[in-house]
Amino acid sequence: MSTDNYSSATVADAGRAASGAASEPLLSATGVQMHFPIRRGLLRRTVGAVRAVDGVDFEVRPGETLGLVGESGCGKSTTGRLLTRLLEPTGGTVKFEGRDITHMKPGELRPLRRDIQMVFQDPQSSLNPRHTIGSIVGAPFEIQGIKSPNGTKRAVQDLLALVGLSPEHYNRYPHEFSGGQRQRIGIARALALKPKLVVADEPVSALDVSIQAQVVNLFEDLQAELGLAYVFIAHDLSVVRHISDRVAVMYLGKIVEIANRDDLYSSARHPYTQALLSAVPIPDPDRKGEEAKRERILLTGDVPSPINPPSGCRFRTRCWKAQEICSTQEPPLVQLTSGPRPTGADHKVACHFPD
Known part of the structure; x- marks a missing residue:
C-alpha cells in the first residue's frame, strides 16, 4: 500500500x-x-515449550x-x-x-x-455481537467505577464523535457497521479511560x-x-x-x-x-x-x-x-x-x- x-x-x-x-x-x-509449555500424556507432563x-x-x-x-x-x-x-x-x-x-x-x-490499552486485529471478533455500541464503549467506565460529569452516555457519544462516528450510533449493534467502522469502535473503547x-x-x-x-x-x-x-x-x-x-x-x-x-x-x-x-x-x-x-x-x-x-x-x-x-x-x-x-x-x- x-x-x-x-x-x-x-x-x-x-x-x-x-x-x-x-x-x-x-x-x-x-x-x-x-x-x-507443551504437555503430553495422561499426567500432562511438560515435555517442551x-x-x-x-x-x-x-x-x-x-x-x-x-x-x-x-x-x-x-x-x-x-x-x-x-x-x-x-x-x-x-x-x-x-x-x-x-x-x-x-x-x-x-x-x-x-x-x-x-x-495501557490495546486495539485488536479483528474488529469483528473483538466486539460482543450481543451488546450495543453504547455498552461496549461504556464498559471501561463501569468496570473502573468512573463517573463522567455529564453521564456515561454523553461520554460515550463524545468518544464516538472523536473517532469519526455519529453519536446516534449509540444504540446500534456491531453487525450494523462495516469493518472500518467496527475498528473505530474498538479504538473508542481503548480511549475511554484516557x-x-x-x-x-x-x-x-x-x-x-x-x-x-x-x-x-x-x-x-x-x-x-x-x-x-x-x-x-x-x-x-x-x-x-x-x-x-x-x-x-x-x-x-x-x-x-x-x-x-x-x-x-x-x-x-x-x-x-x-x-x-x-x-x-x-x-x-x-x-x-x-x-x-x-x-x-x-x-x-x-x-x-x-x-x-x-x-x-x-x-x-x-x-x-x-x-x-x-x-x-x-x-x-x-x-x-x-x-x-x-x-x-x-x-x-x-x-x-x-x-
Whole structure:
C-alpha cells in the first residue's frame, strides 16, 4: 500500500520525535520471555515449550510510535499482550513509568488498565455481537467505577464523535457497521479511560486497502490531540514507515534490529531487515534512483520452529552471510561503534556480519 494515500503529518511527526528523544521511557521491556509449555500424556507432563518471545529489549518513550514488524509467527502479537499484561511473562521485566508491572496481581493491574490499552486485529471478533455500541464503549467506565460529569452516555457519544462516528450510533449493534467502522469502535473503547499507551495489534490488516489509510490517519490525529504513545504492530512495512518514529524488527522471538525510522529504511544493517525491505512494492516502477534499482532478496527455507530454534543466531539457517561463528554464538543487540559504517545511538543490530 502506497503511503501517498495518507495525509501529511509532518509537524506532528517531528513533535513526537522531539518529545520522545528528550523524555524518560514510558515503558521498558528487558529480557522479556514468553514460553508456552507443551504437555503430553495422561499426567500432562511438560515435555517442551514454544518460545514465542525469547528475550526482547526495547523501550517506548512518551508521545512516540514504536513500530514492531516481522513475519507471521515471530512473536509480535504475543509481545503486545505481554506489554499490556494480558499475558504474564515467563521471564524478564516490564516497567511502566519506572514501576515494575511484570508479575502484578489482577487487583493491582486494574488501575494500570487506565494507562495501557490495546486495539485488536479483528474488529469483528473483538466486539460482543450481543451488546450495543453504547455498552461496549461504556464498559471501561463501569468496570473502573468512573463517573463522567455529564453521564456515561454523553461520554460515550463524545468518544464516538472523536473517532469519526455519529453519536446516534449509540444504540446500534456491531453487525450494523462495516469493518472500518467496527475498528473505530474498538479504538473508542481503548480511549475511554484516557490511556498514555496504546498497543495496536495489526489494527488495519483485516481492513480493505481503501479504509486502511483512513484508520492510520485517525491514529495519527488522536496521537497529536491526546499525546498518546503507540506500539504499532504490523507486517505492512509501508504503513509502519508512515506512522512510526522508531522501528523494531523481530524474528523468531527476538529483536534483530531497532532504529529510527529513517535510519532503518535508508540503511538497514541486518540481513533479515534488508530482505523484508526488498519485498516492499515500489509505487512508481519507472522512478529512477537507488530504491527503484534495488534487487529482491529471496530467503531460502522456512522459519525454524520456536519449539527448537537454531543455536547461535536464529536467522543463520536462512542467511547468505552465515559463517561458523553464527552457529555457536548468539549475536547481542548492540550499537555498532566501529567499522566503515558505525550506527547512531538509537540504531542497534544483532548480527555478527552487519552490512
